[in-house]
Amino acid sequence: MRAYNLYSEGDKSLEKVSEQLYREGFVYSPSKPKISRSQLEDILKNVFYTGVFMFKGRLYEGNHEPLISLELFDQVKEAFKKDNKPLYRNEHDFAFAGLLTCGECGSSITAEIKKGKYIYYHCAHGKGDCSQTKYIRQEVLDEQLQEVVRRIHLTDEQKQWTIEALKQSNFDEQEFHKDKIKQLNVECQKWRDRINQIYIDKLDGKISEEFWQEKHNAWTQELRGMHKIIEAYDKANEGYLQTGIHFLELSNRAYSLYIQQNSHEKAKMLKTLLSNCKLIDGIAHWEYRKPFNILAKNDGCIVNWS
Numbered sequence: 576m577r578a579y580n581l582y583s584e585g586d587k588s589l590e591k592v593s594e595q596l597y598r599e600g601f602v603y604s605p606s607k608p609k610i611s612r613s614q615l616e617d618i619l620k621n622v623f624y625t626g627v628f629m630f631k632g633r634l635y636e637g638n639h640e641p642l643i644s645l646e647l648f649d650q651v652k653e654a655f656k657k658d659n660k661p662l663y664r665n666e667h668d669f670a671f672a673g674l675l676t677c678g679e680c681g682s683s684i685t686a687e688i689k690k691g692k693y694i695y696y697h698c699a700h701g702k703g704d705c706s707q708t709k710y711i712r713q714e715v716l717d718e719q720l721q722e723v724v725r726r727i728h729l730t731d732e733q734k735q736w737t738i739e740a741l742k743q744s745n746f747d748e749q750e751f752h753k754d755k756i757k758q759l760n761v762e763c764q765k766w767r768d769r770i771n772q773i774y775i776d777k778l779d780g781k782i783s784e785e786f787w788q789e790k791h792n793a794w795t796q797e798l799r800g801m802h803k804i805i806e807a808y809d810k811a812n813e814g815y816l817q818t819g820i821h822f823l824e825l826s827n828r829a830y831s832l833y834i835q836q837n838s839h840e841k842a843k844m845l846k847t848l849l850s851n852c853k854l855i856d857g858i859a860h861w862e863y864r865k866p867f868n869i870l871a872k873n874d875g876c877i878v879n880w881s
C-alpha cells in the first residue's frame with residue numbers, strides 16, 4: 576500500500592521507492608528485507624491488489640478485500656509510463672540526431688519525446704541566435720532521408736545500361752591490354768626460340784654444358800616473368816569490369832536493404848553516404864560523399880515536403 580502511494584507520486588524510480596520502503600521499516604521477507612526493483616514492479620503492476628483479478632485475459636471482481644483503489648492503481652500505471660521515459664532517452668533512439676546539424680546556426684540537432692511516444696528533432700540552439708524553431712517528427716525525417724538512398728538506387732534497366740556503358744568505356748583499356756599481351760607473346764616466342772637454339776648448340780657441341788645451363792636458366796627465368804605479366808593483364812581486364820558490376824549490384828540493392836533497417840542502422844548507413852546533412856525549416860539538405868555523388872541523380876535537397 577505504501578509502495579503504491581510512493582510510486583504513484585511519479586517522481587521516484589523503482590530503486591528509490593525500494594530504498595525508501597526499506598528505510599521506513601517495510602520488510603519484504605525476513606531473509607531479504609529490501610525488495611528488489613523487479614519484485615516491486617511485479618507487485619505494483621499486479622491488478623490483484625485492487626480487488627479484481629485477471630483470468631484468461633479478462634478482469635474479474637474478486638472476493639478478497641481490495642488492498643488499493645483502482646484509482647491509485649491507475650496512477651501507478653501512469654507513473655510507470657513516466658518512469659519508462661528515460662529508457663527512450665538515449666542516442667540509440669534519437670538515431671538521426673548525430674547525423675544532422677542546424678542549417679542556420681550550425682548547432683547540433685537534438686531530439687525529445689512528446690506525448691510519450693513521438694520523437695521530435697529540432698535545433699539545440701547551442702550557438703546563440705537562431706530563428707529555427709520548427710520541430711520535426713522522426714517519421715517525417717525518416718521519410719525525407721529515405722530519399723538519400725533512393726536516389727542512388729538504380730532500376731534493373733538503368734543498371735543494365737550502366738553496365739553496358741562501363742563495358743564500353745572499358746573497351747579501350749581492354750584493347751590496350753590485348754596489344755600489350757600480343758607484344759609480350761611475340762617476346763616470349765623469341766626467348767623460346769633462343770632456348771631451343773642454345774639446346775641445339777649444346778647438342779652440336781658448339782657450347783659447353785656449363786654455358787648452356789647458365790643461359791638456359793636465365794632465359795627460362797625471363798620467360799616465366801613474362802608469363803606472369805601476361806596473366807596480370809588478363810586479370811586486370813576482368814577485375815576492372817567485375818568491380819564495377821559488383822558496385823552497381825550493391826547500389827541496386829541498397830534501397831531495399833535500407834528501408835528494412837531500424838533508425839539506428841539507417842543513420843549509420845546515411846553517415847557513410849553523406850558528407851554533410853543539415854536541417855532547415857524542417858527539411859533535410861545533404862551532400863553525398865564520393866563516389867555516391869556520381870550515382871545520385873540530383874545532389875542537394877528535397878523540395879515541397881509538407
Ligand SMILES: [Zn+2]
Pocket residue numbers: 677678679680681682698699700705706707
Ligand atoms: Zn539553429
